[in-house]
Amino acid sequence: MSAPSIHLDADLIILGGGCAGLSLASRLAASPSTLRVVVLEGRDHYKEDRTWCGWRTASHPYQECAVAAWPKWRITNTQETIERSSNRYPYEMIPADRFYAESCRVIGNCATVSLVMAANVATVFERVGSFHIDLLDGGTFSSKWLVDTRPRVIALRPPSLWQNFVGYVVHGSQTLAERIGDSPVLMDFQLPGTSAVQFIYALPLGADAYLCEWTRFSKERGEESKIEQQLLEWVGENAGQNWFLGRRESGSLPMSLVTRKVQAGGRIVLAGTAGGSMRASTGYAFHSIQRWADACCGALLAGEAPVPPLRNRALDFMDEVFLRALQQQNSSGEAIFCSLFKHTEPDALVRFLSGQPRLADYWPVMHSLPWIDFSLAALQSLYCAGGP
Ligand SMILES: Cc1cc2nc3c(=O)[nH]c(=O)nc-3n(C[C@H](O)[C@H](O)[C@H](O)COP(=O)(O)OP(=O)(O)OC[C@H]3O[C@@H](n4cnc5c(N)ncnc54)[C@H](O)[C@@H]3O)c2cc1C
Incomplete structure (x- = not known):
């Protein structure tokens, strides 16, 4: 006798309709997918609560929301101003209200994707191959897959x-x-x-x-x-x-680096900042969230489970070394950043800071850093990785 089929409210539920949640939902809404998707967002309305900036290293669906795309940028200290530029990778600015409005427009045009506002998730539990979500106001939802983008209150793992x-x-x-x-x-x-x-x-x-x-x-x-x-x-x-x-x-x-355990995929996936999309050494997340949303949407369209943000082990290691060096402050943070921007070719630095380095980009970045402090920090990181 086959098991009775359980009625689920959705194929995929996304917890949190912020940057990551809306980026994935609007891609699915704009695709030929017939997946039933529900986004549960705690806020009752959106407002211009932040300004997303970062280098556009690849095209993404929110380009039209950008109100500026600068080909140059500066960093400055008491001794000098370092101006750098790139025509290939502009530094773009996307006000959050435009992003939210565009996402709501795309989702609103799709019959199978819905955004539920003022939906505060209280508990999530898994039962016989499905997820059940209780809201604070008493509502309930169920789904086959879950993408959780709710920010975590976390104790950071050192170095952080x-x-x-x-x-x-x-x-x-x-x-x-x-x-x-x-x-x-x-x-x-x-x-x-x-x-x-x-x-x-x-x-x-x-x-x-x-x-x-x-x-x-x-x-x-x-x-x-x-x-x-x-x-x-x-x-x-x-x-x-x-x-x-x-x-x-x-x-x-x-x-801080997110542990691989937190990242583990499957039928439930952590995404956005909670899933490790934020670059530990810079705090930039918007463009890597766009890359994750592309990959996750692609997997779902292929009939596969949602995927967590992709991580690059070499960059993770370099971020760990960088954070260790910053924390120890043998060289001043100011000296580290000025040297990095001054001595690294802008396109290479942009790719590196945006989490998309080519193999040839690592050396100029490493070469521009105070090598004694970074070598010591690297040795410590290696020791900790192999330690008890
Ligand atoms: C002020 C500010 C400026 C930033 N500027 C930049 C920048 O210039 N460039 C850049 O790359 N990054 C920037 N960041 C970092 C990062 O890009 C953002 O934090 C980004 O919003 C992270 O996306 P997210 O989806 O992980 O989290 P969020 O966008 O915060 O989305 C999480 C969502 O979960 C919802 N939620 C939380 N709890 C519940 C619950 N219990 N039930 C239902 N919903 C819930 C929240 O209301 C929220 O909408 C900035 C961050 C901040 C705070």
Whole structure:
């Protein structure tokens, strides 16, 4: 006698309709797939809560949402300004509200993919080959496959740091217009001295508006009020007259490697930041999430199970060494970043930072780093990998 078939609400449920969840759902919605997909998102509406930037190393479905694609960028310290450029890999900016609106539009046009807002997932359990999800408000859902993109509250595995930041859009400042100009400043280290790695990240948004973020790499998570105060003092000292503050954004990004156990695929997959899409050494995630969404959509269209984000062991090792060197601070973080940007050919560095290096890109990157500190950190990483 065959087992009775169980009615499931969906083939695939995606927990969390943020960057990763919507990227996958909208690809499935735009494809010929007939899979029944439900995205469960905790928020009751979307707003412009962040600005995604990064180098576009490959085309992706959200290109039309980009409001800027700069061919050059700078980093600066008290001694010099290092300007780099690439016509092949622009540094693009995608405001979150455009991304959310585009995703909702594509999903809204598809009868088999649905987005449920204000759906706060309380518990998830597996029973006889299916997943059952209970919402806080009492609703329930079931599916054959699960992709979980809910952020985790995690204790980081050393070596690791938190990338804490607070940013404001500053309007109307002529002084900032002169200082920042028309291309992004990825790191401005000209800040009152501390031993921490900290810098201003500044983006020209057009019409006399600049997003200015104070960023600090720290062993502690958060520090929001302290960073906010430092940012506001910096704006006060550097923005001149007649400016006013607009939108605010903040975050604490885990700069840490995700263990392979967490990543393990199967019928349930962790994705987005939770699944290791965020580059440990930089905090960039948007473009690697796009690559994962392509791969995962491809697997599902082929009738296979969802796949976790792809990891590159060599890059993971280099990130571990990098984080160890940053944590130990034998060389200053400022010196490491300035040397990296100054001495590595921009396209090679972009591919490396974006998680897509060619074999020939590793050597120039390694060559530009303070080799004594990095050799020591590498030896420690090797020892820890082989240790008890
Ligand atoms: C302010 C900010 C700026 C950033 N800027 C950049 C950048 O410029 N470039 C870059 O590459 N990366 C950037 N990042 C990092 C990264 O790209 C983002 O954090 C990105 O949103 C990660 O995608 P995700 O899908 O993993 O998480 P999210 O986009 O945060 O999505 C997770 C979703 O899960 C939902 N959720 C959580 N709990 C539940 C629950 N119990 N039930 C249902 N839903 C739930 C959340 O509401 C959220 O929508 C930034 C991050 C922040 C915070």
